[in-house]
Amino acid sequence: METIGVIGIGDMGSGLAKNLIRNGFRVTGIDLKPDRMQAFVEMGGVAAASPAEVGKEARAVFVMVMTGDQAKAVILGEDGLVSQMPEGSAVILSATVKPREAREIGAAMKGSGIHLIDTPVSGGFPGAQGGTLTMMAAAPDDILDAFAPVMEAVSANIHRVGTKPGEGQTVKACLQSLIGAQFSATFEAAALAAKAGVSGQVLLDVFSTSSAGCGVVNNALEKIIDRQFEGTGSHINTMHKDLTISMALGEELGVPLHTAASAMQIFHAGRTKYPNGDNWVCTRVIEEIVGAELHRKAKP
Known part of the structure; x- marks a missing residue:
């Protein structure tokens, strides 16, 4: 063997x-x-x-x-x-x-x-x-x-x-810059929907069958609307670290990464406020600012 x-x-x-x-x-x-x-x-x-x-x-x-x-x-x-x-x-x-x-x-x-x-x-x-x-x-x-x-x-x-x-890591850095942006956009959209009174299930149904639907977005939204912010196997430290690698590569090569930089700050805020959380916990930081939470069923 x-x-x-x-x-x-x-x-x-x-x-x-x-x-x-x-x-x-x-x-x-x-x-x-x-x-x-x-x-x-x-x-x-x-x-x-x-x-x-x-x-x-x-x-x-x-x-x-x-x-x-x-x-x-x-x-x-x-x-x-x-x-x-x-x-x-x-x-x-x-x-x-x-x-x-x-x-x-x-x-x-x-x-x-x-x-x-x-x-x-x-x-x-x-x-x-x-x-x-x-x-x-x-x-x-x-x-x-x-x-x-x-x-x-x-x-x-x-x-x-x-x-x-190094060539494998370079491709991964490019990928994580994209995934970080997808995550952060999902977190913001979730908070926007919560403040507007849209239910999480409605948002998931629409997103998952739209051109924006993908594994990253759908999974993140599922975790958000079920309020699963810890213990899901996607600790925030990992994505935070990966985004620092993407940003460092951009700096090294002189490539502006505006969207990845915004994602980096959202993850930085989430990691600072909830250091034991998973990626989706960033949504809670935005929700706390706007005073609304996104649940699978809208609260009456």
């Missing part, structure tokens, strides 16, 4: 692990939170004590951490993956980090005999848990061919967007 590793077994990483196990892989993993490790073992995973131990026998290891610094530590650190992974294996960088950070990791791994596949993902918690993620993969074609079965175990769509580290 082939061994695959997962570092970071939270909302996204637990989905990776679950679907790898379901597809017949032996999965080793590590997370800083004991409750996540317990859940991982209960689903059939093998707990490791360090990133190096995760990589020791693994043909590939998914790195699903929050920041570029964390990715560098678990990949390149003294007790990191590169210190123990066998030659010919691959680090699959599925976390969303700055393109520059992915390039730095790739440069540091040169000569190690270990491949780097830069492939951030989209699909959120439902996609991770359902094994239907979209991957933006950057690596030479022969490497992507060799590790396709591993990646296919957790995804429904694998797009080959480049051959070098």
Whole structure:
């Protein structure tokens, strides 16, 4: 049985692990939170004590951490993956980090005999848990061919967007600038409807069958009208971080990102007021300003 590793077994990483196990892989993993490790073992995973131990026998290891610094530590650190992974294996960088950070990791791994596949993902918690993620993969074609079965175990769509580290992260930064704008526009429209006395169900029915309807908008609106602002698997910290990456890339390249900048401020307000909330909690901040809430059924 082939061994695959997962570092970071939270909302996204637990989905990776679950679907790898379901597809017949032996999965080793590590997370800083004991409750996540317990859940991982209960689903059939093998707990490791360090990133190096995760990589020791693994043909590939998914790195699903929050920041570029964390990715560098678990990949390149003294007790990191590169210190123990066998030659010919691959680090699959599925976390969303700055393109520059992915390039730095790739440069540091040169000569190690270990491949780097830069492939951030989209699909959120439902996609991770359902094994239907979209991957933006950057690596030479022969490497992507060799590790396709591993990646296919957790995804429904694998797009080959480049051959070098950082190219996958660049595409993800562009995507998140769009998704951030879709989210923030939905939050504002929800507050507008609430103030006007429109029911959430009416708004969802119209939006979901209009040209504006899509997975991002429909899911956000569902969460808003059912007042599900925590524990939905889409913590606000993640999107907030992703938007900072998009904004940083725009600054680096001299590209004005007016709409993404507005989304960034809406997420910043939501994260400041409700640091434990999920993305949709930004709506509450706007609702508090206008003095109205959007529920599935309009209140009499």
